[in-house]
Amino acid sequence: MSTTSEGMQPEGRWHGLPSGISSRMLPIRDLVMHILEAGEPSSPLLILLHGFPELAISWRKIILPLAQSGYHVVAPDQRGYGRTTSILTSTGPIRYEDDLRPFRMLNLVNDIVALAYALGYKSVAAVIGHDFGSALAAHCALIRPDLFKSVVLMSTPFAGPPSLPFDVNKSDRGQHEWTASFAPRMDDALAALDPPRKHYTTYFSTPEANMHMWHAPQGLHSFLRGYFHVKSADWSINDPHPLTACAAALATMPHYYIMPLHATMTEVAQQNAPTPEEVSRNAWLPDEELAVYVEEFARTGFQGGLNRYRCLFDKQVSEDLTAFAGKRIDVPAMYLSGRKDWGVYQSPGALDKMQLEACSRMSADDVVLIEGAGHWVQQEQPEQVIYHLKRFLDRSSYCAPLGITHGCLNSLEFLPCCLPILIPAVPPLDDSLWEIIFRPELTSQSELPTSIVEVRGHNAIAQYEDDHA
Structure with a gap:
């Protein structure tokens, strides 16, 4: 990152990127x-x-x-x-x-x-x-x-x-036709609504979508500001809830998901753009941090x-x-x-x-x-x-099965009795002591009624006592 521009600080770091990254x-x-x-x-x-x-x-x-x-x-x-x-x-x-x-x-x-x-x-x-x-x-x-x-x-x-x-002799093959998304199956039904609609993934798949957004009429900064705004909690219209898989139900979603049939995403974002006051109150994506996205997408476009x-x-x-x-x-x-x-x-x-x-x-x-x-x-x-x-x-x-991840425990004599028990596979975040107590009812061998495994850092220290000793 050798260049300095709107999205970067003078020393060449992105705005909003904490020291240490x-x-x-x-x-x-x-x-x-x-x-x-x-x-x-x-x-x-x-x-x-x-x-x-x-x-x-x-x-x-x-x-x-x-x-x-x-x-x-x-x-x-x-x-x-x-x-x-x-x-x-x-x-x-x-x-x-x-x-x-x-x-x-x-x-x-x-x-x-x-x-x-x-x-x-x-x-x-x-x-x-x-x-x-x-x-x-x-x-x-x-x-x-x-x-x-x-x-x-x-x-x-x-x-x-x-x-x-699956089992095509007993089912309707048409119900199992390949698709990586349900959206293509909804295109005709959405287009038949009044007013007609389309799924946003359908729009994103068109040859025109990249150019529409890359060269947004309102400018790339304003487009991205509007797009981030309408999909955030800042836009009070958002009221998500479960839907049924029918076109009429899907059409209750905002236009950034179920778009007007002939609209572009830049038009959708512009219709719901935040006010200057809303932008000034935005603490999670201030303009200098949004500028990073603007700079990068201005250079690359959105096609990737x-x-x-x-x-x-x-x-x-x-x-x-x-x-x-x-x-x-x-x-x-x-x-x-x-x-x-x-x-x-x-x-x-x-x-x-x-x-x-x-x-x-x-x-x-x-x-x-x-x-x-x-x-x-x-x-x-x-x-x-x-x-x-x-x-x-x-x-x-x-968590991982005892003895499988921690090689240092593999040689313990009581290991077969304890396979159902879980221990940390790597150190706990706070490096604190974890104790796992194996009770008789958790093992199949009554000769090992109690065992305690202590795990600190990368080291595992196993101690056990035999009540029959």
């Missing part, structure tokens, strides 16, 4: 990936994946607090965004005509696997994603549970991978991010996800969003399906809607996000 470029596959990071490289790794239209800097408010809790925290500009570049499009901004295949979900998962390996890790404590980054994080955990030990999904629920026709939406509609580039049909996320999982975020309910039934089917280890306590936040939850209410992330990581990411 560093920026560097990392060669990965066909990419030169820009990452923000903090924390010791020897600490457990957290990977933070942004959504659209965002950047790594969207995590600026939570990177350092998580690093100070004992993690190596890394947030990349993802493929097609920000300072990350590809040799495939090295001559300039990504165009609609460029090859779409690099943006298919499996290739994006490959990017994040390669990032972890490039950083020297064969285990990631948690992959945390927001918006479209949530979908990517979900697929990372789904496909590589050996690498990604837990997952946090923000804003966008994960209802599972695309399905395949929009290509992910196009993949939802393109069977040729995304049908390979059906190889995971019926598979669940089996690592600990959390869902977190703002209570004023329509993203929670925009795909009817997805929230319930995520909890009941798609994620086998997502407890009711780990489905969290945060007051005072809309779609941009980690920016609007960072303290609450940090609190819930730490709570989840303390309990979930730090």
